Every structure is written in C-alpha cells, then in structure tokens.
Amino acid sequence: xxxxxxxxxxxxxxxxxxxxxxxxxxxxxxxxxxxxxxxxxxxxxxxxxxxxxxxxxxxxxxxxxxxxxxxxxxxxxxxxxxxxxxxxxxxxxxxxxxxxxxxxxxxxxxxxxxxxxxxxxxxxxxxxxxxxxxxxxxxxxxxxxxxxxxxxxxxxxxxxxxxxxxxxxxxxxxxxxxxxxxxxxxxxxxxxxxxxxxxxxxxxxxxxxxxxxxxxxxxxxxxxxxxxxxxxxxxxxxxxxxxxxxxxxxxxxxxx
Numbered sequence: 001x002x003x004x005x006x007x008x009x010x011x012x013x014x015x016x017x018x019x020x021x022x023x024x025x026x027x028x029x030x031x032x033x034x035x036x037x038x039x040x041x042x043x044x045x046x047x048x049x050x051x052x053x054x055x056x057x058x059x060x061x062x063x064x065x066x067x068x069x070x071x072x073x074x075x076x077x078x079x080x081x082x083x084x085x086x087x088x089x090x091x092x093x094x095x096x097x098x099x100x101x102x103x104x105x106x107x108x109x110x111x112x113x114x115x116x117x118x119x120x121x122x123x124x125x126x127x128x129x130x131x132x133x134x135x136x137x138x139x140x141x142x143x144x145x146x147x148x149x150x151x152x153x154x155x156x157x158x159x160x161x162x163x164x165x166x167x168x169x170x171x172x173x174x175x176x177x178x179x180x181x182x183x184x185x186x187x188x189x190x191x192x193x194x195x196x197x198x199x200x201x202x203x204x205x206x207x208x209x210x211x212x213x214x215x216x217x218x219x220x221x222x223x224x225x226x227x228x229x230x231x232x233x234x235x236x237x238x239x240x241x242x243x244x245x246x247x248x249x250x251x252x253x254x255x256x
Contacts, residue, residue: 024070042160068092167212187212227253
C-alpha cells in the first residue's frame with residue numbers, strides 16, 4: 001500500500017473539508033506579524049515560545065517542513081524570512097500560495113516526502129519549522145538526519161509530535177472516548193490493525209494513515225542526528241487523553 005500517496009489524497013481532501021491544520025492565517029494576522037505581533041503553533045494549542053526563534057528573522061532562510069496549510073510559512077515570510085514551504089499535499093501548498101498572492105508575500109513551495117530533502121543542498125537553511133506531521137511517515141529518523149544536513153551550523157529545528165501513548169489504545173474505542181489498551185509501540189496503521197479496521201476506522205473516516213513512533217526515535221533520534229535538544233514542552237493532543245495527560249510534545253534542537 002502506497003501510504004504516502006493515500007495521505008496526499010486525504011490531506012488534499014482535508015483542505016476542502018477545512019481541517020484545522022489547513023486553515024490559512026488571515027490578512028489581519030499577516031499585517032500584525034509585520035508589525036511585530038505574531039505567533040505560531042507546532043502542536044494543537046500552545047504558542048511556540050518566542051525565545052525558540054532567532055532574534056532576527058529578516059533575511060533568514062526558513063524551511064517549513066511538512067508544514068503546508070498557509071499557517072506557519074506566511075507568518076515567517078511576513079517577518080522578512082526567505083521561506084520555503086515543503087509538504088506532501090499540493091492542496092496544502094496551495095493555501096500558502098493563496099496567502100502569498102493575497103498579502104503580497106514571497107513564499108516558495110515544494111511538494112515532496114519529508115524523509116527526502118535531496119533537492120536542497122547541504123546547509124541551505126537557518127531555521128526549520130516542523131509542526132505535528134511526522135505521524136504520517138513510517139520512519140522518522142531520516143527526517144532528523146535530513147533536517148540536520150540542510151541546516152547551517154547554529155541553525156535551529158523546532159518540531160511538534162505526538163507522545164506515542166496515543167497509539168496504545170484501540171482506535172474504535174478511543175474515537176468513542178473510551179480507553180482500551182491494545183497496541184504496542186511503535187504503532188502502524190498498516191500492521192497494528194487489520195485491513196478491515198484500516199478501511200473502516202481510518203481511510204473510511206477520512207483519516208490519514210498514521211504511525212506512532214517511539215520517544216527514543218523522536219528525541220534520541222534528533223540527538224543521534226547531531227542536534228542538541230535545547231527546549232521542550234507538552235500540550236494537549238485533542239483526544240480523550242487530555243483529561244489525563246498532555247500527549248503533544250514540542251522540541252527545540254540546535255545544530256552546533
């Protein structure tokens with residue numbers, strides 16, 4: 001099963017269905033950003049701390065990695081950065097193109113697989129924004145290695161991802177706000193559930209095919225790629241688990 005192609009099609013449809021991660025920023029938000037009043041998120045609700053960003057973004061080369069949707073990219077562009085938005089979904093990239101045309105911003109868009117940044121030379125970027133998206137790939141380690149390669153020394157990678165605890169529960173039950181422990185981590189929609197469940201409770205519900213990566217791969221994976229972890233916070237994940245634990249994670253990593 002070509003899960004990347006399936007996820008591309010699902011996220012294309014998510015734009016039409018106005019999923020929260022596909023809703024572009026407004027012209028008012030872009031204008032406020034130009035005036036110094038701005039924010040972005042990597043996880044469902046919490047703003048990224050301002051100290052996680054370079055002190056000056058004007059002229060910085062920024063890669064918004066798996067970050068289409070017209071959200072993070074336009075804000076970075078409004079702050080004067082040279083922005084490239086990279087995403088698997090062309091419709092998501094079209095949101096950034098629309099905002100750029102609407103608000104007179106310069107944003108480059110590239111469609112592709114977040115595990116393969118071979119179209120970019122070594123040390124091409126100063127800053128990478130990678131929000132809440134690597135649950136849609138089967139192996140997160142190449143993402144960290146590629147991010148490290150394309151960052152300049154002193155560059156920063158900020159990332160949002162899920163605590164794998166989300167994936168230990170039975171999918172049908174958690175969709176009904178019931179917690180029934182069933183799965184081991186790492187988790188994969190392709191192998192941890194049956195084909196019938198995949199068709200009914202994932203693809204049939206318009207959900208992209210997802211993978212629950214270990215915390216070792218998410219955090220130690222960044223360290224093994226060469227990064228220094230310099231920041232960390234947790235956030236609500238948007239499921240029934242919110243009553244018990246903040247299951248979204250964000251990290252700041254620096255290429256020394």
